Amino acid sequence: MDTSPRLALSLFQLLLLALVVCVALGTSHDLVAADKHPVAIVVHGGAGTIRRELMSPEIEAEYRVILTKAIMAGHNVLIAGGSSRDAIISAITLMEDSPLFNAGHGAVFNHEGNIELDASIMEGRALNAGAVAALTRIKSPIRLANSVLDNSPHVMLVGPGAEVFAQQQGFDLVSNDYFKTDRRRLQLERIIAQEQSVTLLPEISDPLLLTYQFDEKKLGTVGAVAIDQNGDIAAGTSTGGMTNKRFGRVGDAPIIGAGTYADNESCGISATGHGEYFIRAAVAHDICARMAYKGIPLQQAQDEVVQEKLVKMDASGGVVGVDKDANVAFSFNSLGMYRASINKQGELVVKIFKED
Ligand code: ASP
Numbered sequence: 494m495d496t497s498p499r500l501a502l503s504l505f506q507l508l509l510l511a512l513v514v515c516v517a518l519g520t521s522h523d524l525v526a527a528d529k530h531p532v533a534i535v536v537h538g539g540a541g542t543i544r545r546e547l548m549s550p551e552i553e554a555e556y557r558v559i560l561t562k563a564i565m566a567g568h569n570v571l572i573a574g575g576s577s578r579d580a581i582i583s584a585i586t587l588m589e590d591s592p593l594f595n596a597g598h599g600a601v602f603n604h605e606g607n608i609e610l611d612a613s614i615m616e617g618r619a620l621n622a623g624a625v626a627a628l629t630r631i632k633s634p635i636r637l638a639n640s641v642l643d644n645s646p647h648v649m650l651v652g653p654g655a656e657v658f659a660q661q662q663g664f665d666l667v668s669n670d671y672f673k674t675d676r677r678r679l680q681l682e683r684i685i686a687q688e689q690s691v692t693l694l695p696e697i698s699d700p701l702l703l704t705y706q707f708d709e710k711k712l713g714t715v716g717a718v719a720i721d722q723n724g725d726i727a728a729g730t731s732t733g734g735m736t737n738k739r740f741g742r743v744g745d746a747p748i749i750g751a752g753t754y755a756d757n758e759s760c761g762i763s764a765t766g767h768g769e770y771f772i773r774a775a776v777a778h779d780i781c782a783r784m785a786y787k788g789i790p791l792q793q794a795q796d797e798v799v800q801e802k803l804v805k806m807d808a809s810g811g812v813v814g815v816d817k818d819a820n821v822a823f824s825f826n827s828l829g830m831y832r833a834s835i836n837k838q839g840e841l842v843v844k845i846f847k848e849d
Pocket of ligand 1 (some may be wrong): 539540712714736766768
């Protein structure tokens, strides 16, 4: 395969990438005191049919830069002694604000042409959790999920009620237009045209849309998992769900135990993929439970669920996780997953394709 286009990043992009990597590595060594728990963090930006040959070098560079920024933002919180919850929130909000991902600004459209957002967060010390679904006006759903965890006796708030709660908590509401992008609108138009058996679909020329033309319904959910200096694990996930969703459809991302789970006794997990299957397979909880009950390593527990259980169900997607000993792991059964980690040795990894 001709790899020369991969080298065609502009000088500016290469410098930017080199800079963020150097800063990440330069700030990540031995900054945690020996009597503190080692820290680690992992993020994802969705799993799916991510093909190298469909991705322009510019788009690839953009993804690598934002993944690096997100993982570094979270890791900086951890090495400064901050909580795993704050770490994952800073990583996830960066990705919610980026139009590259199916979360916050840039999320997918529902059937009516609007954006409905879901998110959840969990902390593994007391097994506290907060979740929100079908939000239409909250800029950062992960922050509202966090506020539900802290300030509500409930675990999950949905729709207009969640937005009343948000206002009471001092959140500013934004217009639904804030989340909308032309490329996601085009995705919806193409899916509706396909449903109506229209043969002449609207053309795709946008380089980002070309990269996910085989995953027009979803791709780009974001999530993060971290362990802090107290040994506390937190996991969170944020998404727009699936393009063309109807009837108040909610996926796995805000379902505790499906898209998100954290338990200091085992691990934390954030998932991405076809939500209906991830709910039925109770993916995130099952991985933590396998670690706890079978005494197996994180990577094995993730692989058992993603590469065996989900594959048997014909479901595709992936997970990222951190265990109680600060080991990090990725597992996915799709062609790629946007992902990054900084492990307990301070080593930075940023990957997109399976063969990365
Ligand atoms: N899991 C998300 C959902 O089904 C979509 C995704 O992760 O791509 O809502």
